[in-house]
């Protein structure tokens with residue numbers, strides 16, 4: 605009985621009822637949008653204080669700059685490896701399935717490319733010139749850079765001062781975790797509204813129109829989430845991924861419903877540490893980092909989408925062009941923010957790299973939100989597995 609009314613079971617039911625209500629009562633679901641927005645706002649309210657406190661506590665608990673460097677290198681190495689595997693899988697699936705469409709482009713659906721796209725500008729965008737701006741704008745990577753420096757500096761303070769700071773941030777962390785628990789209790793309602801709204805707004809016809817493309821993206825996402833990621837994580841982390849999934853799936857469901865890795869972050873940190881047996885040093889460091897730089901689902905989707913666009917335009921992209929896609933898709937997934945639709949905007953970078961017109965994005969924009977839900981779930985699942993793998997090394 606208790607299991608039947610657990611948040612997870614209710615969330616699954618909410619997804620199901622959300623889909624049905626979106627199909628049968630679209631008007632009602634459109635007017636219930638505020639409920640999903642409320643849930644999202646409550647989650648977002650927690651991101652900054654929780655990231656700040658949990659990263660600080662994680663770094664100070666690691667105890668030394670050396671330990672942090674070790675964990676940092678391993679985490680980045682792991683993220684790079686899984687992202688590379690994701691893009692490779694995406695390219696394999698798309699070369700095999702060769703999806704294409706003859707549908708006409710909708711000029712109205714063109715998208716503005718991000719302002720600058722060079723490696724240097726990506727690097728500079730990680731540095732917080734004014735931390736209050738970064739906090740105000742929710743720039744997670746910049747906040748991470750600042751907190752890590754702050755926490756490493758705290759390690760050099762005399763014990764009494766360091767302990768004061770540590771106690772303060774541990775208390776902030778615990779209080780935020782409590783608020784996160786309250787917000788998580790609202791998940792079924794929030795998810796019902798979010799899913800119902802998407803279905804009411806998008807409908808299923810768009811999916812049917814682009815079925816070969818949707819099928820290629822979903823196939824690759826499922827292969828990556830069900831086989832590649834668990835195999836790599838089990839091998840490196842020595843744990844049972846299925847058992848772990850059962851404990852942390854709440855975060856994956858929220859990622860699916862919100863299409864935002866950042867909004868899911870408070871929940872990922874909570875479930876990984878309270879249910880998934882991940883130590884705070886690992887959860888507090890690996891998850892916030894992963895929410896913005898590690899996006900396997902996005903990387904894989906970028907590769908498939910660009911190849912699909914090329915096929916639809918009748919442009920042949922050979923091996924060397926696909927290497928360009930491999931590199932830029934990896935780069936784009938690191939640069940994409942953990943918010944809905946970020947992957948679609950980053951795609952302009954890959955399109956220009958291989959010489960395809962930017963307005964080609966109009967071809968796939970209609971199904972982007974639906975695919976965003978799936979790819980975000982994979983992004984967050986990848987982060988959760990990484991936190992468990994890194995657990996072994998802290």
Ligand code: ASP
Nearest residue numbers: 864865902942943946947
């Ligand atoms: N929505 C994705 C995320 O938050 C990013 C993307 O658009 O691919 O992880």
